[in-house]
Amino acid sequence: MMKKWLKSGCTLLLAALLAFSLSACGSIGSKKKALQKVRVAEVTRSVFYTPLYVALEKGYFKEEGLDIKLTTTWGGDKTMTALLSGGTDIALVGSETSIYVYKQKAADPVINFAQLTATDGTFLVSRKKIDHFSWDMLKGTTFLGQRKGGMPQMVGEFVLKKHGIDPHKDTKLIQNIDFANVANAYASGTEDFVQLFEPTASTMEKEGKGYIVASFGKESGEVPYTTFMAKQSYLKEHEKTAVKFVRALLKAGKWVQETDAETVAKTVQPYFKDTKTDMLASSIERYRSQGSFSSDMILTKSGWNTIQDIMKEAGELDHTVPYDKLVNASIVKKAK
Known part of the structure; x- marks a missing residue:
């Protein structure tokens, strides 16, 4: 009777351990699948932003644990409104917009943390x-x-x-x-x-x-033309998220530089359904050959000065904004 009880008890114990093990595995699996949602607003849909679409299509963001929701907001003013109002977490837009916001003495300034394009497009x-x-x-x-x-x-x-x-x-x-x-x-x-x-x-x-x-x-020449930016408060609270975001883009940028234009074009084709692959390929090659895709994504002090010189020349800026006020290069450095 004792042996039968022990045998029954052992069976129940093994079953309990197995159930716990499966439950734990399931819990770990669910954690792996739980991606952090990040809302991104792009100022327009453009081949100029090829590395962003590559990062989405090749799953580089998901590898970093991020679920990106991309929205096209069509215009710098609309994109910045979405960012300032909390309608998006990260904006891809011209770096000059952060200066316009700063000039209005925003309580929560917009910070440039990664440069996607390095020339005019x-x-x-x-x-x-x-x-x-x-x-x-x-x-x-x-x-x-x-x-x-x-x-x-x-x-x-x-x-x-x-x-x-x-x-x-x-x-x-x-x-x-x-x-x-x-x-x-x-x-x-x-x-x-x-x-x-x-x-x-x-x-x-x-x-x-x-x-x-x-x-x-x-x-x-080199201009910090389009950058990823977010409100200062968001970057303070979600710095690790921003680092993961940039790391995925760096992977995509490297892949774009090392891959033939036709393959890159086929990869981003879903974002340009009305454009033929050969046309996309020639556009991508044109941008790549003139160095439009930023190689390291760091917005430099010299680049920051250049963009302000251009704004002054256009009569849109009277006082220089210090680099450290609106640029955070540490996020890209940490991503590397």
């Missing part, structure tokens, strides 16, 4: 084919530019002035078209030149509606 498109382009050809023409105070327009003016052209005096400058409608306005209008991102510029060229004649990115 726009191209000068001509309505007529020009075999031997020179910048002075813009004088006396109608130029469809970008929104006043936005990074594309400020860099565009910076480049034109470098070539001895005052866009407000030497051209008929049009700036009243909403960012998302610039390409359509040009296609249906009569302007001589327009400033466009890829793949829109290449698409227009393929359709015979315009011809790429110059790159503002090549002309402007």
Whole structure:
């Protein structure tokens, strides 16, 4: 009787241990699957942001335990409103927007913590084919530019002035078209030149509606054009999250640099369903060849000074904002 009880007791004990073990494993498994949600707002949908889409598609964010919800907010003002109002955690937008917020004496300033793009991303498109382009050809023409105070327009003016052209005096400058409608306005209008991102510029060229004649990115040199930013309070509370976020992007950036353009294009194709793979590939290669994708994601002091010089030249900034006030480079360094 005793042996039978012991045998029964041992069986129950083993069953209990097994149940506990399975429960523990299940608990560990559920922890592995529990991803931290992070809301990200991008200022526009652009091939210029290829590393971000690669990080999403190849699962680099999930490897870091993050569940990214990406929203396109179409415009710097809308993107910053979403960030300041708590509608998003992280914004991908021009670094100049953080300076505009700072100038308004925000109680919770917006901090740039990682740089995605290191050059301007726009191209000068001509309505007529020009075999031997020179910048002075813009004088006396109608130029469809970008929104006043936005990074594309400020860099565009910076480049034109470098070539001895005052866009407000030497051209008929049009700036009243909403960012998302610039390409359509040009296609249906009569302007001589327009400033466009890829793949829109290449698409227009393929359709015979315009011809790429110059790159503002090549002309402007290194500029902290588009950065990831968050409110200071968010970064203080979620610094580890920000580090994981950047680490995933660094993986993606390295993969983009080491992988052929066609493979990269196929990877990000879901984000550009109306653009053919070959067009995406050529756009990605164009950006990669001119160093548009930031190699280390660190917004440097020299880059910060450059962007403020461009803003001053455009009449959008009167006082310099110290680097340490609006830039936190430690997050990228920790991610590395």
